[in-house]
Structures are given as C-alpha cells and as structure tokens.
Amino acid sequence: MKNSFVISFSLLLFCIAIMACTLENPIASGILNGESPETQTNDAIESRLNIRIGATVFTATLLNNPTATALVARLPLTIPMQELNGNEKFAELPNALPSRASAPGTIQTGDLMLYGSTTLVLFYKTFPTAYSYTKLGRVDNPAGLAAALGSGSVTVTFERQ
Incomplete structure (x- = not known):
C-alpha cells in the first residue's frame, strides 16, 4: 500500500x-520551438525608415527591439559610410546603441544591423558570416541598393518615413 x-x-x-x-x-x-529570444522580440513594427542615397530613396522596416528604438530616437541622421569587403557600408556612431548581438549565419541584401554597439552597417550583398550583429531592420525592396551605394564611401541619410 x-x-x-x-x-x-x-x-x-x-x-x-x-x-x-x-x-x-x-x-x-x-x-x-528552437527560436531565439532575439528572434521573438524582433517582430516587424510600423516603424519605417527612409534611407536616402543621393537622389535614390529606399524604405526599410525596423524591428521591434531596443536597438531600433534607440536608432529612431536619433533620426534624422546623415552620415558618411565607408566601404568594406565589397558587400557592406558602415559608419561609426558617436554614441553607443543598446545591443544584443547574435550570429545570423547569412547576411541578406538590404539588412541593416549594428556591429558591436557603435557601428551601423548596411549590407548590399548576400553572403555567409560567422560574425555577430544586432538586427535593426531590412530594406523592403533592395533592388538597386548596390548600385546606389557604389564602390566607395557614400553619404547616407536615415530618416523616419
């Protein structure tokens, strides 16, 4: 018993x-279910961004995370971006943004990310990577992005839509 x-x-x-x-x-x-907390908190929100490169304007959808929120608080932002590796443009921000980096495995054309806490990166080619980034958002239609960014340094304006 x-x-x-x-x-x-x-x-x-x-x-x-x-x-x-x-x-x-x-x-x-x-x-x-195998999803990371970063993925779960990165749902697209209504926050949209215009990315102006010369006379060309691309729209991007930002993610719902503290990093994107902090970036939006600094807009409009016009910065010179430098070329790196034939696949990205980057710029050092004067102040750090909150970050929560993870390794995406593959960078997609049009990804807007933060490397470390002060390096804003706009990718214009798809490629595999082992580096870690904090995701900010993505260009909605990246067709023509590489041509607009060109092969050298370029001035880019980020502004709320």
Whole structure:
C-alpha cells in the first residue's frame, strides 16, 4: 500500500510538473520551438525608415527591439559610410546603441544591423558570416541598393518615413 501511494504521489507530481511547463509566454514558447529570444522580440513594427542615397530613396522596416528604438530616437541622421569587403557600408556612431548581438549565419541584401554597439552597417550583398550583429531592420525592396551605394564611401541619410 505504501509503495502504491509513493508511485501515485510521484505520478501526480510528474503530471503537475508537465502542466506547469505548458507556457503561455510566447517568448518562452518560441525558445522551446528552437527560436531565439532575439528572434521573438524582433517582430516587424510600423516603424519605417527612409534611407536616402543621393537622389535614390529606399524604405526599410525596423524591428521591434531596443536597438531600433534607440536608432529612431536619433533620426534624422546623415552620415558618411565607408566601404568594406565589397558587400557592406558602415559608419561609426558617436554614441553607443543598446545591443544584443547574435550570429545570423547569412547576411541578406538590404539588412541593416549594428556591429558591436557603435557601428551601423548596411549590407548590399548576400553572403555567409560567422560574425555577430544586432538586427535593426531590412530594406523592403533592395533592388538597386548596390548600385546606389557604389564602390566607395557614400553619404547616407536615415530618416523616419
């Protein structure tokens, strides 16, 4: 009888533990489904950005994260961006932004990211990477982005849409 009670009690505790693990929190649920917390908090929001390169304007959708929010607070921002590796333009920001870097594995054409906490990066080619970045957003239609950015340094204006 005592063994039956111990087994029943253990089974009851096991069932309670399983029920407690069913998560209502979408971030925690996403982690269980193989998604990172960064992915979960990076849902696209209505915050849109114009990226002006000479006479050409691209629109970008920003992500819902503290880094993008901090960037928006600094807009409009006109900065000289330098060429790097034939696939990106970068600029050092005067003040750090909050960061939560992760390794994307592959950079996509049009990705707007932060390297470290002060380097704003606009990618104009797709390529694999082992580096870590904080995602800010993405150019909605990156067709013509590489041509607009050119092969050297360029002045880029980021402004709210």
